[in-house]
Amino acid sequence: MPDISRKEVVGRLLALVPARGGSKRLPGKNIRPLGGRPLLAWTIDAARESGVVCDVLLSTDDEAIAAVGRAHGALVPWLRPAALATDSASSSDVAIHALDWYEAERGKVDGLILLQPTSPFRSPESIREAAHQFLDSGRVALVSLSPVSAHPAWCFRIAGERIEPFLGWDILERRSQELEPAYVLNGSIYILTPEQLRLTGSFVRPQTQPFVMREPTAAVDIDTAQDWEAAQAIVAREQS
Numbered sequence: 001m002p003d004i005s006r007k008e009v010v011g012r013l014l015a016l017v018p019a020r021g022g023s024k025r026l027p028g029k030n031i032r033p034l035g036g037r038p039l040l041a042w043t044i045d046a047a048r049e050s051g052v053v054c055d056v057l058l059s060t061d062d063e064a065i066a067a068v069g070r071a072h073g074a075l076v077p078w079l080r081p082a083a084l085a086t087d088s089a090s091s092s093d094v095a096i097h098a099l100d101w102y103e104a105e106r107g108k109v110d111g112l113i114l115l116q117p118t119s120p121f122r123s124p125e126s127i128r129e130a131a132h133q134f135l136d137s138g139r140v141a142l143v144s145l146s147p148v149s150a151h152p153a154w155c156f157r158i159a160g161e162r163i164e165p166f167l168g169w170d171i172l173e174r175r176s177q178e179l180e181p182a183y184v185l186n187g188s189i190y191i192l193t194p195e196q197l198r199l200t201g202s203f204v205r206p207q208t209q210p211f212v213m214r215e216p217t218a219a220v221d222i223d224t225a226q227d228w229e230a231a232q233a234i235v236a237r238e239q240s
Contacts, residue, residue, distance in 0.1 A: 020085050
């Protein structure tokens with residue numbers, strides 16, 4: 001395991017925070033206060049405090065979000081084009097747009113770290129450890145995972161009027177401790193090279209290496225009012 005106390009990196013890494021303004025399930029979530037800070041600020045602050053990125057670039061279509069980003073030290077050189085601010089716009093298209101601008105204006109980077117603002121509880125240490133793992137591996141694309149709360153062996157589909165296990169009936173006979181560990185994408189950290197992103201247009205692909213985050217809060221991804229309430233409860237517990 002790399003020494004996460006070291007901050008020096010052999011490579012130039014850009015942190016990208018995508019935060020569009022049109023959230024339908026939880027309006028205004030990216031700048032809604034959580035524990036006294038706008039949600040967006042949790043991610044910007046963690047990236048800056050990690051000490052391993054050359055810049056924290058914020059991609060947004062919303063001036064209010066842009067203002068919050070600038071106030072917390074993010075680079076916000078433009079507002080995202082309308083075509084990249086729709087529900088159908090992909091994360092890879094947004095990232096390539098930001099990356100093309102940055103490399104044209106500020107020079108080439110060795111890796112892009114995508115940090116979604118809806119995952120507020122990733123720590124600077126986690127970003128630092130993931131960055132070192134990416135660089136130490138020879139820049140193999142990396143994605144963060146959390147252990148699943150419900151193993152896929154216990155997941156069912158409904159087939160007509162009957163249930164059908166996704167992994168077959170035989171596996172149900174195994175004890176839980178006999179099951180192979182399973183993990184889920186937690187949306188917290190993605191890292192890859194500009195070449196990998198432009199070639200595949202994807203953050204998750206074959207040969208991607210895992211970065212396992214075992215802290216329960218690392219799996220928090222805020223998308224609904226219930227998610228927000230859970231995040232508030234975590235902050236209240238940690239501040240008490």
